[in-house]
Amino acid sequence: MDLSRRRKLSSHVETSSxxxxxxxxxxxxxxxxxxxxxxxxxxxxxxxxxxKAVMKETINISVDAAxxxxxxxxxxxxxxxETALQQRIAGLEAPTVVLRVDSSLNVQKLVDILEIGNRxxxxxxxxxQAQQSGGKA
Numbered sequence: 001m002d003l004s005r006r007r008k009l010s011s012h013v014e015t016s017s018x019x020x021x022x023x024x025x026x027x028x029x030x031x032x033x034x035x036x037x038x039x040x041x042x043x044x045x046x047x048x049x050x051x052k053a054v055m056k057e058t059i060n061i062s063v064d065a066a067x068x069x070x071x072x073x074x075x076x077x078x079x080x081x082e083t084a085l086q087q088r089i090a091g092l093e094a095p096t097v098v099l100r101v102d103s104s105l106n107v108q109k110l111v112d113i114l115e116i117g118n119r120x121x122x123x124x125x126x127x128x129q130a131q132q133s134g135g136k137a
Contacts, residue, residue, distance in 0.1 A: 013107070057092050057094075057096070058095075058096050058097070058098050059072060059085070059088055059095055059097045059098070060072050060097075060098050061097055061098070061099050061113060062101075063102060063105060063109055063110075063113070065105065067109065069081050070089060071084050071085060072088070081116060081131050082119070082120070083121070085097070085116060085117075086120055089122060094123075095122055095123070096124075096125060098120075099114075099124055099125065099126075099127060100127045101113075101126070
């Protein structure tokens with residue numbers, strides 16, 4: 001009698017080098033994906049013989065603590081501010097309005113001026129003062 005066990009065949013696959021291959025594939029795709037930008041539109045822009053620089057002109061609107069309005073240091077009433085600003089920006093290509101509002105005034109005066117700028121389609125920025133170094137945090 002033959003009592004010896006038969007050898008079972010094992011199907012073992014060596015996967016130790018698989019980790020290295022997967023790492024290099026992942027690294028390759030990460031590098032390639034950062035180089036490809038699908039949002040880029042390539043355009044060939046036309047050439048011009050003379051370049052025209054557009055100068056942006058700033059217009060100042062100031063409101064003092066008493067609630068008086070000034071358009072480029074000229075006093076205007078709140079009712080006539082929109083028409084005066086419309087006349088001032090007429091003919092300008094890219095006007096920018098700088099708002100200088102006293103900090104003691106309520107926000108409604110600022111909102112009223114911003115609404116006027118929105119109706120006239122004018123870019124508006126608000127002038128602020130830098131905080132002192134020893135001030136409140």
